[in-house]
Structure formats: structure tokens, C-alpha cells
Amino acid sequence: MAVPRAAKTQRRTRIQEEKEERIFEAALDVFSAQGFRGSTIDQIADAAGMSKPNLLYYFRTKEAIHRQLIDRVLSTWLEPLRAFDAEGRPEAEIRSYIRRKLEMARDFPRESRLFANEVLQGAPHIEDELRGPLKELVDEKAEVIRGWARAGKIAKCDPYHLIFSIWSTTQHYADFDVQVRAVLGQEQAGEGRFEDAARFLEQLFLDGLRVR
Amino acid sequence: MAVPRAAKTQRRTRIQEEKEERIFEAALDVFSAQGFRGSTIDQIADAAGMSKPNLLYYFRTKEAIHRQLIDRVLSTWLEPLRAFDAEGRPEAEIRSYIRRKLEMARDFPRESRLFANEVLQGAPHIEDELRGPLKELVDEKAEVIRGWARAGKIAKCDPYHLIFSIWSTTQHYADFDVQVRAVLGQEQAGEGRFEDAARFLEQLFLDGLRVR
DNA sequence: CGATAATTTGACCGATTGGTAAAAGCTTAC
């Protein structure tokens, strides 16, 4: 007659940790591919290799899975921007930010699509995170960039739109992967496309922001 | 005892045209906001101000609405790229392509999100269009850009990734609108953001592609 | 071992889903 999530013992069971991990993995697969509304608990349970009631023993509702999944993924997702260093050399910082974001698009496309789906559909579950922590982080880094521009280290430009453009160009390779592959065609769509993209984007941003 | 869509008279009724138009409008609202799987026929019927069976009299299935909606929207969506002129001056062509795409993100965000949702979820309904007509169009324009680069009119760069980056940066303002607004905050998120974006993107691409 | 707590299952629920059938109501051309 136990209450879900071990009300009596307080600490988490080994089984709990394992199962919750499997559920998060499965939920990332399903939510990133179909969005929140398009996903069903059954699909997640199937992907996690367990029955629906069993899954609901660990997470009370579909929304609970989604919310916790986003929470856990969001912090790592913002890591590259957080690593953006005010003390570094502008060129090197921008170049490595692009590199990191592109690597994330290549190595964690599900995470990218999870957010893309969410934001695309109006961000009903993460609007607070956007207005709060995200905005604060971007405000801070925008100030850094503005400082570089004032000091003549990079061209004068709107730092917010610069950040947006780095986000969009890099995440494009995760979110619109099918389209990118379709347009590039069989021969060019191999893993080399990320190297090509990196080369192009570095040229674009570094030359585009060079002082003239 | 009539069969849907006027099997006997062949030509379309006035009522048919009006109702199908209303359904397309409603479907664009709903599909663009929630994706295919997340949308329901009831929602579309509601938005179109008619009953579900009435809507299904004009379109046999949910898929049929979606397919025809995408067909009708796709050609106008590719118009700016089609207008890309090989004979024009490279700088002017690129600048006006960015302008047009940005205007479309501002004026037709639903269309942008319709495709974004579709591609994001693996493009199950438009993969053929991507591999066929879209790829052909991009191949053609990529060749134009390559010619400009060879002639030294713009910097050497991968034309495909250039096109991808223009798509992603401009469509970002439609697809990720909520995020853009949230990050910019109340004061900066007015309609002026499109002018700011245009200025930034023109600077980025024109300086980034200038021969040096 | 035995008991207590944690986990899993199968059977089930009401609401919503995409879609159908048939008849009633409405237009239009003659």
C-alpha cells in the first residue's frame, strides 16, 4: 500500500533512480519528436519499456514528466552561453560559442527539438523560465558584447540580435535536420556537413563583425 | 444524397469556395499553433465556425486539410527565393532577399510556423516536396551564388550554408517569437524589433560576405 | 525467515479523438 515516490523512506530507491532515468530518456525521445500535445503517455511508456500505470507510478501526470524533463535539460542547454567570457578575446569567444552551439546541435538534437517544439507552440510550460533566468543571462552577456563594441573590439551591432542569430543558425542544424539533409542531398549530407557549417558560420560572424 | 465536393456538377459552388477558404484560414491558425498531431478537427471546425461533420463534408480527413493547406502555402512561401535574380548585383540581391524573408516572418508568422512544426517533427507529410522542388530550387540558386563567389563579387563561401543561415535567422523571428519577445522584454519587443533585426542582419551578411 | 514497504500489473473509467450514416434543410436551374 505504498504511496508513489517513497513517501515513507524519504530517500530514493535504486529502482527509482533507474526507472526515472529510463523515463526521462524515453520522454526526451517522444516529446522532442512530437511535441507535448502530440505525445502520449503510452508512447513514452512503450519507449521506456514499461506499462503506462507503472510509468504513472513515478510521474503523476504527463505534464509532470514534461516539466521535470525541461528543468533537467534547460541548465545544460544554457551552458555554452554561460561560458561566454567577458574577459576573453572577443573573436575567440564568439568563435568558440558558435563551435559549442554547433556541437550541441550535432550531439544533442533531441534537446534542441524539445525546446524548439515548446517555444514554437507558444512556450506554454516555460514562459517563466524565458522571462526570468534566460532573459537575465542574455541581458548580462549582451552587456558584455556591447562593451566590446564600444571599445572598438568588434563592429557596432545590436547584441541581442547577434545572440539570436547565433542561436538560430546553429540550432537550425538540429531542428531542421530533415530539411538540411533533403536539400544537401545524399552526397553532401554526411557528418561533414557540421564541419562545413562551422567553417561558414565562423567566416560569416567573424568577418561580419570585424571593425572596418 | 449528394457526394462531398460536388461529384455530379464538377464545377465548384460559391458556397464551396467560401467554406473551403474559411477552413484553410482556421486550419492555418490551428496547425501552425499546435502542429499536426496536436491539432484536432474539432478545434479547426470551431475556428471556422462550423460543425465537425460539416467540415468533414469539405475535407474527408484531417490529413487532407493539412496536405492541401501545405500545398497552397508552399508556393508563396518559396517566392522570395525564386525571385533571387542571377542577373542582379549580388549585394542588392542578398539584401533584398533578407528583407523579403524578414517581412514574411513578420507578416506571415503562421505560415512559417506551419512549416517549422512540420519539419521539426520529421516532415512526414512533405518529405517529397523537400527532396524534389525545394532541393531543385536551392540547387539552382546555390549555383548562382557560387558563380558570384568565383567571379570575386562576394567572398568565397558555401552557398548552401549561406541560404540555410538566411532562412534560419529570418524565420527565427516568426518561429521563436515568444522567446524573442521574452528576452527583449516589454520595452524592446515592439514592432521596431523587425527593423532592428533587418539592420543587424544586413550588416552581418553584407560585411560577412564582402571580399577582403 | 517474516514482515513491511516498494513496485508492477490488469482491469477499468470518463472524456476526447477521427470519422460515419442518414435524414433534414437549403439552393438552384428549369
Add this chain to the structure above:
DNA sequence: GTAAGCTTTTACCAATCGGTCAAATTATCG
């Protein structure tokens, strides 16, 4: 006007949805 064809509605269906419940099973610990 009237008949043929077009449109709309009402009532309905089977499947799927998110979620519950109680009982059965398994793990843990003294």
C-alpha cells in the same frame, strides 16, 4: 413551383486519450 442536387445537422461509433484502483508481485531489512 418543383425536383434534383447541395449543404447542414443530429446522433452515433470504435479507438484512443490521460488517469485511477486494488490486487498481485517483488525487493529490502531485521
